[in-house]
Amino acid sequence: MSTVIASCTRGTATLPERFTAVAGTGRVGDLVIARVVRVGAYPRVENTHGRDVRIRAGDEIVGVLGDRHSTTSIYGGLPAGGLAVEAGTPADLLAVGGVVGTAASSPASLGTATALELVGLAADESGRVISLRSKAVDTVPATPVVFVGGTAAEVGKTTFASALVHHLAVRHGMRVGVSKLAGTGRLRDLLTLADAGAHCAADFVDAGLATTYGHSPEAVVGAARHLMGRLTDEGADIIVAELGGDLWGAGIPDILGDAGLVAAARALVLVPSDTMASLGADTWLAQNGITIPPVHGVPHRNVMAARERMGRGMGVRPVDPHDEQDMERLVTDVLLPTLPAMAGAR
Numbered sequence: 395m396s397t398v399i400a401s402c403t404r405g406t407a408t409l410p411e412r413f414t415a416v417a418g419t420g421r422v423g424d425l426v427i428a429r430v431v432r433v434g435a436y437p438r439v440e441n442t443h444g445r446d447v448r449i450r451a452g453d454e455i456v457g458v459l460g461d462r463h464s465t466t467s468i469y470g471g472l473p474a475g476g477l478a479v480e481a482g483t484p485a486d487l488l489a490v491g492g493v494v495g496t497a498a499s500s501p502a503s504l505g506t507a508t509a510l511e512l513v514g515l516a517a518d519e520s521g522r523v524i525s526l527r528s529k530a531v532d533t534v535p536a537t538p539v540v541f542v543g544g545t546a547a548e549v550g551k552t553t554f555a556s557a558l559v560h561h562l563a564v565r566h567g568m569r570v571g572v573s574k575l576a577g578t579g580r581l582r583d584l585l586t587l588a589d590a591g592a593h594c595a596a597d598f599v600d601a602g603l604a605t606t607y608g609h610s611p612e613a614v615v616g617a618a619r620h621l622m623g624r625l626t627d628e629g630a631d632i633i634v635a636e637l638g639g640d641l642w643g644a645g646i647p648d649i650l651g652d653a654g655l656v657a658a659a660r661a662l663v664l665v666p667s668d669t670m671a672s673l674g675a676d677t678w679l680a681q682n683g684i685t686i687p688p689v690h691g692v693p694h695r696n697v698m699a700a701r702e703r704m705g706r707g708m709g710v711r712p713v714d715p716h717d718e719q720d721m722e723r724l725v726t727d728v729l730l731p732t733l734p735a736m737a738g739a740r
């Protein structure tokens with residue numbers, strides 16, 4: 395038997411060297427010890443180093459109780475009053491990053507969720523249950539931010555954000571802070587953004603949320619504001635912030651509607667699954683009164699066809715993150731005119 399400490403546990407203040415298991419009512423953000431009963435949709439769990447570790451029946455996982463309302467992956471969470479946790483309580487692995495709850499549905503392409511039985515709530519040696527520590531603030535620093543969102547999961551948001559980070563850092567010598575502000579926690583995406591040349595990096599798990607599903611608007615917006623302040627304090631000239639999943643979920647409408655975050659925003663990059671999704675995203679922004687200037691990414695099934703259709707149907711020229719000239723136009727025409735002179739001239 396092996397034990398994997400999942401990456402979403404990094405939102406705690408500290409992790410003890412040894413865990414004890416206790417019974418009780420588990421709530422969102424509480425750590426749990428779970429034993430694998432049957433390997434299903436997720437045969438691996440991401441550990442605190444960002445490495446996916448294969449799991450087998452009988453292995454143990456230290457994960458985090460939470461909700462996940464994915465349209466492309468597993469949908470599930472916790473009962474409204476919390477989950478009664480004792481040895482043998484059935485549960486499911488809702489995400490590779492270690493989110494644990496009860497699965498309500500799963501796409502046929504994934505199969506059923508990996509089945510778990512809970513050993514207990516994870517506690518320190520004194521018996522105190524360990525929970526993620528939520529961090530939220532009321533203010534937003536003036537550091538410019540570029541949001542990168544999309545019309546679905548796996549459409550290329552991290553790819554676009556990484557290309558933008560690299561271009562700003564290498565071509566323009568800027569200190570770029572990177573973040574993932576919404577979605578389901580996983581260290582891989584943050585490491586990918588950081589590896590593109592970022593000066594500093596932090597995501598919502600660092601702010602104490604294993605996912606941003608099922609939380610109040612105040613918690614999600616407060617965490618986003620905290621992350622903006624943290625990256626500013628670490629010296630970022632500009633922040634590239636990815637929004638996971640699609641624009642409808644995970645608290646993203648609350649982030650895009652917050653006055654303080656909107657004031658700091660310079661652009662909202664929309665990465666679509668196809669050209670019709672671009673039009674839908676544009677319409678959704680208008681219907682919801684979101685005023686952040688949109689920049690359309692290009693779907694990568696056929697770039698030439700996408701350019702032609704979006705130009706004819708929407709009057710826009712979408713940005714290809716793999717095209718240096720496109721990225722330079724985005725930076726020089728859209729971003730640099732709105733940034734402090736010292737940032738662009740570093």
